[in-house]
Amino acid sequence: MTRGGFVALAGRPNVGKSTLVNALVGEKVAIVSDRPQTTRRAIRGVLRTGDSEVVLVDLPGFQRPRDELTTRMARRVQHELEGADAALLMLAADQELGPGDRFIASTLAGAGLAVTIAVNKVDRVSRPQLAALLVRASELVPDAQVFPISARTGSGVRALGEHLAAMMPSAPFMFEDDATTDQPREVLLAELIREAVIRRTFDELPHAVEVVVEEIDRSRRQLAVVRALIWVESDSQKGIVIGAHGRMIKAIGTAARRELERELATHVHLDLTVRVRRDWRGDEALLDRLGIT
Numbered sequence: 001m002t003r004g005g006f007v008a009l010a011g012r013p014n015v016g017k018s019t020l021v022n023a024l025v026g027e028k029v030a031i032v033s034d035r036p037q038t039t040r041r042a043i044r045g046v047l048r049t050g051d052s053e054v055v056l057v058d059l060p061g062f063q064r065p066r067d068e069l070t071t072r073m074a075r076r077v078q079h080e081l082e083g084a085d086a087a088l089l090m091l092a093a094d095q096e097l098g099p100g101d102r103f104i105a106s107t108l109a110g111a112g113l114a115v116t117i118a119v120n121k122v123d124r125v126s127r128p129q130l131a132a133l134l135v136r137a138s139e140l141v142p143d144a145q146v147f148p149i150s151a152r153t154g155s156g157v158r159a160l161g162e163h164l165a166a167m168m169p170s171a172p173f174m175f176e177d178d179a180t181t182d183q184p185r186e187v188l189l190a191e192l193i194r195e196a197v198i199r200r201t202f203d204e205l206p207h208a209v210e211v212v213v214e215e216i217d218r219s220r221r222q223l224a225v226v227r228a229l230i231w232v233e234s235d236s237q238k239g240i241v242i243g244a245h246g247r248m249i250k251a252i253g254t255a256a257r258r259e260l261e262r263e264l265a266t267h268v269h270l271d272l273t274v275r276v277r278r279d280w281r282g283d284e285a286l287l288d289r290l291g292i293t
């Protein structure tokens with residue numbers, strides 16, 4: 001008999017949820033950056049080991065909504081928690097526990113979910129610092145097992161994966177044998193381009209950017225042509241993304257192309273256009289079409 005189910009990843013922005021999903025899946029299914037609120041959609045990544053299938057649900061970080069986009073992100077988190085079999089509460093070892101973490105812990109308890117805690121980024125703190133945080137983490141959710149890990153180095157990740165697999169109920173597999181995610185290809189490619197943008201821009205700009213892949217033309221041998229739009233919300237933001245003499249957009253294009261070539265396993269010609277789309281973050285119909293629901 002096989003076992004399987006959904007594990008929702010809950011935590012504050014930037015604690016390393018997406019990095020961990022990638023580490024457990026063994027492939028890049030979610031983009032990562034040091035800017036908070038990188039993840040906007042629920043992304044399912046599949047960890048298959050022997051007779052178990054753990055579907056990891058990467059989620060936006062818990063945050064107070066400021067606009068329609070972030071309202072939807074918060075709603076998505078709630079919705080995914082309702083459908084999950086278990087929750088993984090993630091903390092970062094280099095941050096003190098705060099009211100945000102207690103709020104998340106009580107939300108998970110309210111949803112009736114079995115909680116496991118991962119204390120991530122152990123590579124960034126000393127042993128005594130870690131020991132103290134592990135004690136406080138275990139007090140956060142009394143029955144939860146606590147795993148110190150580094151999603152970046154891989155330390156502790158395997159043991160955590162085995163623990164999650166053992167928690168899953170008996171169930172048939174939901175994904176094909178070699179599937180790693182349920183994301184449509186256009187969305188994954190758009191995300192990889194957005195990652196290249198947000199890693200190079202600052203302040204409010206990362207939050208104001210969205211990317212839409214309009215076309216993936218694979219009619220040529222050994223060359224995929226990808227056409228994408230980068231949306232920003234103002235002319236000045238457009239200027240920043242393009243940069244002096246087009247230097248910024250060129251750097252973004254080069255970085256994104258490498259990622260796309262890895263993903264598609266072929267040469268890529270990437271055609272990027274920057275477009276101003278005022279208040280796309282507040283446009284309900286548009287967010288629907290982007291799959292941010």
Ligand SMILES: Nc1nc2c(ncn2[C@@H]2O[C@H](COP(=O)(O)OP(=O)(O)OP(=O)(O)O)[C@@H](O)[C@H]2O)c(=O)[nH]1
Binds near residue numbers: 015032034122
């Ligand atoms: N040193 C260290 N850095 C890490 C580790 N895990 C993640 N990071 C870094 O932490 C930052 C945030 O990682 P993400 O995986 O994007 O975090 P997230 O929780 O998904 O963030 P949101 O999607 O914004 O909620 C990135 O710069 C990662 O490289 C780790 O184990 N050690």
Ligand SMILES: [Mg+2]
Binds near residue numbers: 019032038059
């Ligand atoms: Mg993320």
